[in-house]
Amino acid sequence: MLNRVILIGRLTADPELRYTNSGTAVASFTLAVDRMRSGQTGERQTDFINIVVWQKQAEIVAQYLQKGRLAAVDGRLQIRTYDNREGQKVRVAEVVAETVRFLDRGSDTGQSTAGFGGGTTPMNRPRPDRSSAPPLYEDDPFADDSQTIDISEDDLPF
Template sequence: MSSRSLNRIVLIGNLTRDPELKYTPTGTAVCTFSIATNRSWTSSDGQTKEEVQYHRVVAWQKLAELCGKLLNKGRKVFAEGRMTYRTFTGKDGVLRTIAEIVLDDFIVFGEGRKMTETVAEDKKVETESVIEAKPESSKEETVNPDDIPF
């Protein structure tokens, strides 16, 4: 019997851009966005230091559609998922590896109405009413610190 393992990521941070909702050729919803998290500490010389980390997040199926509807740039969220790595060939022909969090669940902070009401409304939305977007090739995400709303 092999030992068990755990791959769990939990983040609380702010979206650095609006989510990008697309559909695969088979009609599966996929939504990508980025979350920034901050860490501050006092150095040995007494100065306060701050560090920002950017996390690429991807959601699939119904969760992707909810992300596309409920999230926007600057919104604070709790996100839970698992870390994955994938490789692709860039437009320059170079093989690249990208780390991303596959979203399992999320909570939106600062929302005016209850999430249960929003989820109930979203269950009425049918995927046929959503226009399919043409899938793009994978590309690395770069975030300009000046574009971050905090």
């Protein structure tokens, strides 16, 4: 049996960071993911998928990701049920992230957004000086060219 989900999309809002009674960090956010095919009207359709991240990775996601940022999530689908205040059973589908990778640069941070994969990649280490080094990927149009991209909120699909 296999339960694996891989998503790439943009955050619809800043992540919400909370702590359990035992002190474990948990962050949640929604990822807007475009479907591969257009709908009957020719318009692209978007799914809004709830993501949950735990422990240290939750704190890093809450610190470095904001609304509109592009992220990749690798995890598992979880379906849970609970009783709401009115006593009705509610069924919730969400992706529990094992790995969250930051796929674009933040506008204010100046930090590297190479990603965070389960506690092994320090996010606050200094970036190497690449001013005299050859480009890492000569064919990569998204290589580190230190230029910012100006995107207005009207350009975002949510």
